[in-house]
């Protein structure tokens with residue numbers, strides 16, 4: 001049996017990198033995410049792919065209070081899956097839970113309206129069984145929800161719950177689905193140490209006895225370990241510039257012969273140009289322009305970042321750059337990392353030295369004026385003489 005899995009679909013994410021499309025009324029970033037979701041749906045309903053089960057392993061929206069538009073677009077697609085009689089499981093992730101609202105979550109409305117025969121929202125640990133597969137599902141678990149004092153106690157609960165559910169599993173392939181940080185997974189840059197946010201970290205050993213495990217939560221697709229194979233599906237779309245080179249896609253797990261395939265999705269080109277202009281040499285505007293691959297512009301979300309001296313800022317012709325980046329799907333701007341020059345004081349020039357000595361040290365210190373140092377010294381002496389004459 002083939003199982004298609006995605007996670008971290010996060011409708012509404014990274015809206016600062018787009019705008020409302022006047023033709024559709026939808027935000028361009030929501031359109032990017034929906035385009036990828038539609039690709040998965042297309043794959044799932046295609047009879048030649050022979051998919052028996054579709055799983056969304058948590059984190060449906062960017063926020064816990066999704067907009068009507070985001071909910072409506074998602075609901076339309078779920079309705080289509082239901083009409084096509086696709087067995088679908090939606091697991092509740094951390095971004096779906098509103099801690100202050102008890103047991104409610106962003107998938108609640110879907111769960112209440114959908115035909116349970118086809119679309120099931122999983123907000124409690126449970127076993128799902130259908131011919132050809134057993135699935136143990138664990139929604140996002142956190143200490144506060146369980147009302148326990150330490151993460152160790154929460155982990156004990158996680159462990160005991162899995163063990164208990166495993167006893168209820170029948171014969172046939174055993175799949176685990178969760179939404180959590182797993183021990184020794186790769187944390188992409190920008191992730192906070194789970195200890196700092198007091199998150200539980202699931203030991204790999206908890207997953208012994210399963211044939212395969214699929215997780216949501218970490219946005220980068222990866223195989224965390226083998227025996228059993230544990231994978232993160234990764235997010236539905238690229239979310240920020242740090243993911244510029246990362247592939248996005250979905251997982252197709254085949255129970256027979258217990259292998260998986262990662263199917264790529266058409267990720268948006270998040271194109272960041274970074275240039276160091278701190279040497280101040282040459283035509284700075286031209287150097288920026290030469291660094292832009294203009295063939296990538298029309299289909300990308302673009303951002304130009306330059307490191308530049310404060311005194312060189314006026315040499316960059318912004319409108320020339322913006323005429324190019326303005327042709328992108330979205331122009332995320334020209335950003336400067338400004339190097340401010342500090343007139344560093346010569347420590348040897350102080351009240352204890354004579355004006356004559358101070359001038360000498362100053363001229364010696366100005367390496368940039370070495371070719372006219374004698375002339376400066378001569379004229380400086382004249383000024384000092386004039387001042388001395390006045391004082392007398």
Ligand SMILES: [Mn+2]
Pocket residue numbers: 008010059095217218
């Ligand atoms: Mn997420």
